Amino acid sequence: MDATNDFPPTGAPKNSSCPIAPMLADGPQLGEDSFRRVVEWAPSAMVMIDLEGIMVLVNAQTEQMFDYRRDALIGKPVEILVPERFRQHHQAFRTGYFNDPQPRPMGVGRDLAGCRADGSEFPIEIGLNPIATEAGVMVLASIIDITERRRAQQRLEDALREKTVLLNEVHHRVKNNLQVITSLLNLQADFAADPRLRAILAESCGRVKAMALTHQLLYERKDFSRLDLGDYLDRLVQSIRSSYRAAGNRIGLRLMVPEAEVQIDLERAIPCGLLVNELVTNSFKHAFTGERQGEIVIQIEEGKESSVCVSVADNGVGLPPDSELAQGSSLGLQLVQLFVEQLHGTLTIVRGEGVRFSMCFPKSMAEKETS
Numbered sequence: 167m168d169a170t171n172d173f174p175p176t177g178a179p180k181n182s183s184c185p186i187a188p189m190l191a192d193g194p195q196l197g198e199d200s201f202r203r204v205v206e207w208a209p210s211a212m213v214m215i216d217l218e219g220i221m222v223l224v225n226a227q228t229e230q231m232f233d234y235r236r237d238a239l240i241g242k243p244v245e246i247l248v249p250e251r252f253r254q255h256h257q258a259f260r261t262g263y264f265n266d267p268q269p270r271p272m273g274v275g276r277d278l279a280g281c282r283a284d285g286s287e288f289p290i291e292i293g294l295n296p297i298a299t300e301a302g303v304m305v306l307a308s309i310i311d312i313t314e315r316r317r318a319q320q321r322l323e324d325a326l327r328e329k330t331v332l333l334n335e336v337h338h339r340v341k342n343n344l345q346v347i348t349s350l351l352n353l354q355a356d357f358a359a360d361p362r363l364r365a366i367l368a369e370s371c372g373r374v375k376a377m378a379l380t381h382q383l384l385y386e387r388k389d390f391s392r393l394d395l396g397d398y399l400d401r402l403v404q405s406i407r408s409s410y411r412a413a414g415n416r417i418g419l420r421l422m423v424p425e426a427e428v429q430i431d432l433e434r435a436i437p438c439g440l441l442v443n444e445l446v447t448n449s450f451k452h453a454f455t456g457e458r459q460g461e462i463v464i465q466i467e468e469g470k471e472s473s474v475c476v477s478v479a480d481n482g483v484g485l486p487p488d489s490e491l492a493q494g495s496s497l498g499l500q501l502v503q504l505f506v507e508q509l510h511g512t513l514t515i516v517r518g519e520g521v522r523f524s525m526c527f528p529k530s531m532a533e534k535e536t537s
């Protein structure tokens with residue numbers, strides 16, 4: 167016991183009329199009537215026991231909760247309120263508690279149960295308070311019936327499990343439907359005589375694949391709110407690479423990710439994936455003309471204030487002048503601008519040896535809204 171606590175208080179005023187009224191170290195003593203009133207009108211069940219574990223005071227809530235009349239409790243061991251299988255353990259616990267009586271919750275981390283007069287059990291939470299009285303140290307236990315809370319928690323857990331199963335199914339189906347679309351586009355490409363049309367269909371196919379991959383990853387990870395950007399981009403660029411097999415070993419592909427996972431929500435993952443899809447596809451298609459060799463580097467970095475920066479760079483022939491780009495009727499770079507806007511991000515293009523596109527955007531919608 168902490169000696170500085172002065173518990174039970176030495177030299178506290180005595181209450182001759184009520185041995186269970188608490189003795190206070192300083193100030194006026196709480197009289198028996200006031201003490202009993204406080205206990206009686208407490209919103210939880212209150213049970214006061216002496217050193218032997220005998221109940222010396224109970225309130226109306228205790229009668230109601232355990233379905234006993236007050237006179238059937240006073241003078242009885244508190245263990246009658248404990249399920250039979252826990253009684254022995256409870257006695258040992260009680261003795262231990264009196265060796266070092268401190269205000270604290272009982273049995274933290276364990277499921278506690280109360281036992282009604284008819285033997286039925288219910289889950290409870292107990293707060294223990296040592297009280298110094300003229301008759302010695304007693305313990306005032308405050309007991310709450312947590313049956314309703316448990317039920318509500320169970321209902322929530324069941325509802326969550328059900329939603330998880332549904333979401334899992336939805337992502338699985340979306341992914342499957344997107345795969346059907348890619349198969350249809352592929353089929354159409356096979357029938358198209360015009361090589362330009364075939365290329366357009368193949369690019370559309372790539373875009374649909376990039377979207378399907380997000381759903382596949384969410385489904386695989388069973389986390390439907392966020393995904394690991396490094397894992398996503400890794401699988402995405404490998405899939406793009408497999409469409410440009412002809413480039414063989416001529417074009418290297420490197421993905422640089424920070425050590426810690428960068429997680430982004432689905433809302434950002436799709437535009438971010440589509441963006442990287444356009445840029446990496448462009449590098450494969452345009453940067454290494456003829457037999458030119460080189461490398462495409464995709465880098466993910468944690469940016470300032472919960473933002474993420476993704477860059478796609480290649481050391482190929484470089485972008486044509488702006489004037490030429492403006493004249494073109496291509497879709498890819500326009501989509502890039504659009505996705506950056508959708509991500510509330512910024513885009514920087516550096517022309518040097520090849521070209522480097524850098525995008526920085528907040529990791530989730532909430533970051534943007536609160537910033």
Ligand SMILES: Nc1ncnc2c1ncn2[C@@H]1O[C@H](COP(=O)(O)OP(=O)(O)OP(=O)(O)O)[C@@H](O)[C@H]1O
Binds near residue numbers: 480483491497499
């Ligand atoms: N990494 C790159 N290296 C060299 N040139 C590039 C690169 N990326 C884009 N370009 C040039 O910019 C042009 C516009 O790119 P954009 O992605 O908008 O169109 P595209 O790839 O030709 O067609 P699509 O609309 O199918 O994407 C390309 O035609 C190409 O000339």
Ligand SMILES: [Mg+2]
Binds near residue numbers: 444447448497498499
């Ligand atoms: Mg393009």
